[in-house]
Amino acid sequence: MPALEDFYLPFPSGINQHVASTHAHTLAWERSMGLASSEGLVSQYARRRGAALCGRMLPRVGLAELNLLSDINDLGFLIDDYFGVPPGNRPDVARDMVAELTERMFRAATAVAPPRPSVFGRAFAQVWERSTAGMSAQWCARWAGHWKDFFDGCLTEVEFRSRGEVPALDAYTILRRKTCAMIIIPDLAERFGGFEISDHLYCTPELQAMFEIELDVCAHINDILSAAREEAAGHMFNLVLLREHHLGETREESVQHVHALIRRCVERFLGLKDEIRLTGPYLTLRAVDRANLESIVATLQDVMRGLLDWTFLDTGRYLGDEQ
Numbered sequence: 246m247p248a249l250e251d252f253y254l255p256f257p258s259g260i261n262q263h264v265a266s267t268h269a270h271t272l273a274w275e276r277s278m279g280l281a282s283s284e285g286l287v288s289q290y291a292r293r294r295g296a297a298l299c300g301r302m303l304p305r306v307g308l309a310e311l312n313l314l315s316d317i318n319d320l321g322f323l324i325d326d327y328f329g330v331p332p333g334n335r336p337d338v339a340r341d342m343v344a345e346l347t348e349r350m351f352r353a354a355t356a357v358a359p360p361r362p363s364v365f366g367r368a369f370a371q372v373w374e375r376s377t378a379g380m381s382a383q384w385c386a387r388w389a390g391h392w393k394d395f396f397d398g399c400l401t402e403v404e405f406r407s408r409g410e411v412p413a414l415d416a417y418t419i420l421r422r423k424t425c426a427m428i429i430i431p432d433l434a435e436r437f438g439g440f441e442i443s444d445h446l447y448c449t450p451e452l453q454a455m456f457e458i459e460l461d462v463c464a465h466i467n468d469i470l471s472a473a474r475e476e477a478a479g480h481m482f483n484l485v486l487l488r489e490h491h492l493g494e495t496r497e498e499s500v501q502h503v504h505a506l507i508r509r510c511v512e513r514f515l516g517l518k519d520e521i522r523l524t525g526p527y528l529t530l531r532a533v534d535r536a537n538l539e540s541i542v543a544t545l546q547d548v549m550r551g552l553l554d555w556t557f558l559d560t561g562r563y564l565g566d567e568q
Contacts, residue, residue, distance in 0.1 A: 249557040253508040256550040261300035263308040268296035271315040279364040297559035301551030310437040339403040398423030434544040451521040470563040
């Protein structure tokens with residue numbers, strides 16, 4: 246099993262002071278939404294310690310903000326898990342779920358709810374309203390696009406598995422950026438910070454590359470640490486396992502290659518931090534907007550470091566102790 250010090254992530258660690266309160270809040274929220282229908286599930290969710298992950302990814306936000314992130318994060322975990330087991334791993338069922346969740350993003354708050362919404366549909370509708378309140382149409386469209394990518398990525402995985410197909414390495418990389426879903430954290434950092442990055446700055450190649458690196462690093466960390474879990478479940482959507490399958494590498498060779506990818510990604514990220522400060526859009530920003538951009542860059546670092554620390558220090562999800 247890899248150790249924490251095996252990973253190259255030279256970013257500071259931190260954890261939010263409100264984690265314990267948020268942990269209790271989200272367990273109560275899951276009960277109230279029907280997501281935790283038994284004490285066994287409540288115990289399983291408690292051992293996952295999703296609130297600690299959120300507290301490490303956004304260590305400086307307030308209690309209400311951390312509560313919202315934690316509710317969204319746990320719901321994302323549950324939706325992702327749903328697509329991996331019956332009945333959610335059936336393409337027809339998965340398509341219906343994706344359609345319901347996608348429609349929830351575009352349903353007006355006053356619209357009539359569907360006759361029999363799923364527990365996931367009800368919970369997602371609630372966190373959608375909580376997260377979008379007061380945000381611009383521009384931000385909401387971006388937020389919706391990132392969620393749609395996640396849902397579509399989950400559905401694509403289900404369809405691959407139902408056909409018994411194994412994705413090519415390049416196709417997997419593109420798909421994994423969708424199912425990783427960590428792009429929603431900088432979105433929420435904008436909301437919680439009371440600002441929005443302009444489309445002009447958001448779409449600069451440098452910042453887009455930094456978002457992509459955040460997704461890749463988080464996916465690579467997860468793939469190293471979850472390889473045994475995914476292999477036991479018969480799932481091949483894991484870079485370590487796919488390199489073994491396509492390239493004939495041993496487990497050690499594959500893991501070491503993914504570690505090298507993480508290092509290259511992080512070194513590129515550190516270079517981009519300097520490059521983006523020399524771009525035209527950055528140089529024309531007001532001081533307050535520059536500070537907001539720096540906050541987003543710091544959030545990307547916190548997300549990468551926070552996921553790694555959480556996996557080793559807080560949760561048993563990937564170390565065989567969640568069930």
